[in-house]
Amino acid sequence: MKRFFVLLPILFILTQTSVFADESKQERDIYRDLETFANVLTLIQQYYVDEIDSSKVVNGAINGMLGSLDPHSAYMTPEDFKDLEEETSGSFTGIGIEISMRDGVLTAVAPIEGTPAEKQGIKSGDQLIRINGELTKTMTLLEAVKKLRGAKGTPVTITVHRQEWKEPKDFTLIREAIPLVSVKYTELEPGFAYIRVSNFQATTTKDLRNALKNLKKKHPLQGAILDLRNNPGGLLDQAVKVADIFLDKGVIVSTKGRHKEEQMVFKAHPGEGYSDFPLVVLVNGGSASGSEIVAGALQDHKRGIILGTTTFGKGSVQTILPLPEGAGLRLTTAKYYTPSGDSIQATGIKPDMVVPLTAAVEAKADPPPPLKTVREKDLPRHFKNEKDVKKQPENQDESGEGGDQEENFQKMEDIRQMARRLEQDNQLRTAFITLKSLSLASGQHRSKE
Numbered sequence: 032m033k034r035f036f037v038l039l040p041i042l043f044i045l046t047q048t049s050v051f052a053d054e055s056k057q058e059r060d061i062y063r064d065l066e067t068f069a070n071v072l073t074l075i076q077q078y079y080v081d082e083i084d085s086s087k088v089v090n091g092a093i094n095g096m097l098g099s100l101d102p103h104s105a106y107m108t109p110e111d112f113k114d115l116e117e118e119t120s121g122s123f124t125g126i127g128i129e130i131s132m133r134d135g136v137l138t139a140v141a142p143i144e145g146t147p148a149e150k151q152g153i154k155s156g157d158q159l160i161r162i163n164g165e166l167t168k169t170m171t172l173l174e175a176v177k178k179l180r181g182a183k184g185t186p187v188t189i190t191v192h193r194q195e196w197k198e199p200k201d202f203t204l205i206r207e208a209i210p211l212v213s214v215k216y217t218e219l220e221p222g223f224a225y226i227r228v229s230n231f232q233a234t235t236t237k238d239l240r241n242a243l244k245n246l247k248k249k250h251p252l253q254g255a256i257l258d259l260r261n262n263p264g265g266l267l268d269q270a271v272k273v274a275d276i277f278l279d280k281g282v283i284v285s286t287k288g289r290h291k292e293e294q295m296v297f298k299a300h301p302g303e304g305y306s307d308f309p310l311v312v313l314v315n316g317g318s319a320s321g322s323e324i325v326a327g328a329l330q331d332h333k334r335g336i337i338l339g340t341t342t343f344g345k346g347s348v349q350t351i352l353p354l355p356e357g358a359g360l361r362l363t364t365a366k367y368y369t370p371s372g373d374s375i376q377a378t379g380i381k382p383d384m385v386v387p388l389t390a391a392v393e394a395k396a397d398p399p400p401p402l403k404t405v406r407e408k409d410l411p412r413h414f415k416n417e418k419d420v421k422k423q424p425e426n427q428d429e430s431g432e433g434g435d436q437e438e439n440f441q442k443m444e445d446i447r448q449m450a451r452r453l454e455q456d457n458q459l460r461t462a463f464i465t466l467k468s469l470s471l472a473s474g475q476h477r478s479k480e
Contacts, residue, residue: 068092072085072088072089075088090106090108093106094106094171097360097362098171100363101347101363102131102132102133102172103131103132103172103345103347103349103361103363104349104360104361104362104363105171105172105173105360105361106173106358106359106360106361107173107351107358107359107360107361108358109356109357109358110177111173111176111177111358111359112351112353112357112358112359113357114176114177114180115351115359115361123180123208123209123211124180124181124182124183124206124207124208124209125179125180125181125206125207125209126146126147126148126179126187126189126204126206126207127142127143127145127146127147127148127149127207127209128140128141128142128143128146128148128153128179129141129142129143129230129263129264129317129319130159130172130175130176130179131172131319131345132172135168136158136167136168137158137159137160137167137170137172137175138156138157138158138159139153139154139155139156139157139158139159139191140155140263140317140319140343140345141155141261141262141263141317141318141319141343142154142155142261142317143209143211143229143230143261143263144227144229144261146207146209147204147205147206147207148204151202151204152202153189153191153202154193154317155261155315155316155317155343156193156194156316157191157192157193158191158192158193159175159189159190159191160190160191160192160199161188161189161190162175162178162179162187162188162189162190163178163187163188164188164190165178180206181206182206183206183207183208184205184206184207185205185206186203186204186205186206187203187204187206188201188202188203188204189201189202189204190202211229211230211232212229213228213229213230213231213232213234213235213238213265214226214227214228214229214235214238214239214242215227215229216242216245216246217445217449218246218249218250219256219449219453219463221249221250222250222251222252222253222254223253223254223255223256223463223466223467223470224243224246224252224254224255224256225255225256225258225449225459226239226242226243226246226255226256226257226258227258228257228258228259228262228273228322228325229261229262230262230263230264230265230321231262231264231265231266231267231269231270231273231321231322232265232266232269233266233269235265235266235269235272235273236269236272236273236276239273239276240276243276243305252305252308253308253309253470254308254309254310254311254466254467254469254470255308255309255310255311255466256310256311256312256313256459256462256463256466257277257310257311257312257313257325257329257335258312258313258459259312259313259314259318259322259325259326260313260314260315260317260318260339260458261315261317261318262317262318262319262321262322263317263319263320263322263343264319264320264321264322264323264345265320265321266321267321267324267348267367269321270284270320270321270322270324270325271283271284271297271324273321273325274299274324274325274328274329275299275300275303276303276305277303277305277306277310277329277334277335278299278306278328278329278332278334279299279300279301279302279303279306280298280299280301281298281299281332281370282296282297282298282299282328282370283297283298283299283324283328283370284297284324284327284328284367284368284369284370285297285367285368285370285372286348286365286366286367286368287365287366287367287368288348288364288365288366289364293348293364293365295365299328306334308470308473309335309466309469309470309473310329310334310335310336310466311335311336311338311462311463311465311466311469312325312326312329312330312335312336312337312338313338313339313458313459313462314326314337314338314339314340314342314380314382315339315340315342315388315458316340316341316342316343316379317343318339318342318343318380319342319343319344319345320343320345322342323342323343323344323345323346323375323379323380324367324369326342326380327369327370327373327375327380328369328370330369330380330383331369331370331371332370336383336384336465336469337380337382337383337384338382338383338384338386338458338461338462338465339382339384339385339386339458340382340385340386340387340388341378341379341380341381341382341385342375342379342380343379344375344376344377344378344379345375345376346366346367346368346374346375346376346377347363347365347366347367347376348363348364348365348366348367349361349362349363349364350362350363350364350365384461384465386457386458386461388456388457388458389457
């Protein structure tokens with residue numbers, strides 16, 4: 032307690048010294064404001080009705096100070112700092128939703144694929160009014176995150192307002208371990224790849240390279256769909272490296288801040304070998320930050336067709352600054368710009384092809400739609416055409432797949448799942464049609480019928 036009483040004369044001396052040293056008016060104003068803060072703190076200590084926890088009051092002042100800057104700057108306690116490290120390394124326990132402050136309201140940026148939030152139907156743009164009955168209006172972003180997270184298997188109730196609803200609705204979700212597998216992939220057809228990047232974490236670039244190598248081993252790549260929908264971002268360097276995989280030259284993104292170290296330009300490097308096939312990039316209102324960097328770079332360099340709806344519009348860079356005793360400061364230090372020099376802050380990336388997700392497709396199909404894309408040749412143990420039988424290598428069995436029956440059934444299940452997705456997801460379906468058209472136009476597609 033006593034250290035705060037000592038602060039006043041020290042600050043007074045510093046103020047007087049700054050005047051005698053003819054320092055700038057701004058510096059004098061800072062010392063004057065600090066003196067005001069110390070006076071207020073002292074009066075609280077002396078006269079507040081209950082004895083106060085000084086640390087709690089000071090932390091509240093710090094959070095208030097950062098909250099006056101922008102929605103993404105925040106003070107992190109040692110516990111918050113540890114949670115951040117866990118999240119970027121690959122997992123955390125919670126409901127699986129990226130949140131932000133929009134116009135002072137806690138807003139869902141995107142649910143993470145396969146998590147309780149996505150399964151319960153939480154969408155990008157949903158406003159979280161309450162968490163366990165407590166109003167979120169007075170919460171900081173990190174306080175809200177902490178309340179949403181918790182022990183595995185425990186419930187949390189969120190009150191959600193959506194623009195088209197007349198009244199807010201309550202959702203009770205059970206917290207789970209959220210594994211952040213950032214890259215998933217499959218073939219839509221031989222040579223046509225579907226790659227889903229759900230966020231940018233420490234292993235994303237490595238995982239994407241492995242995915243492309245595995246796809247290339249199966250068939251020469253004739254085209255790919257890169258799905259960045261509901262990708263809330265993550266590590267800046269990983270987003271840059273992901274864009275670099277598909278580009279062989281030019282600027283990917285530039286950042287501009289107040290200081291020289293924030294003036295950076297990130298450029299593509301030749302040699303990845305994935306810049307010569309058609310590419311369609313899927314985005315929506317939940318695509319933010321890092322995913323906007325990737326989409327913006329590919330769009331400006333005309334490397335791919337951007338398809339979907341306008342992205343979230345987060346065009347700022349946060350730097351994590353460590354503080355003593357394990358705490359940290361997440362501070363907005365720069366804004367980033369696409370290769371053409373445009374800032375996407377609050378405007379987002381506008382798609383080349385605007386394709387909203389239709390309400391009919393958005394609804395869950397019950398029963399599942401017919402599977403139009405599964406053909407006779409895809410079925411395990413199908414009869415061979417006589418011409419194919421004559422050409423069959425001696426080391427293959429009747430299935431034509433090397434005798435691994437379990438692998439055949441898995442392949443069939445993958446085909447069924449993708450067929451169902453194409454039926455239900457009009458954006459993905461449009462992207463696939465567009466991709467095949469681009470492949471035909473480029474002369475890469477060769478019929479294998």
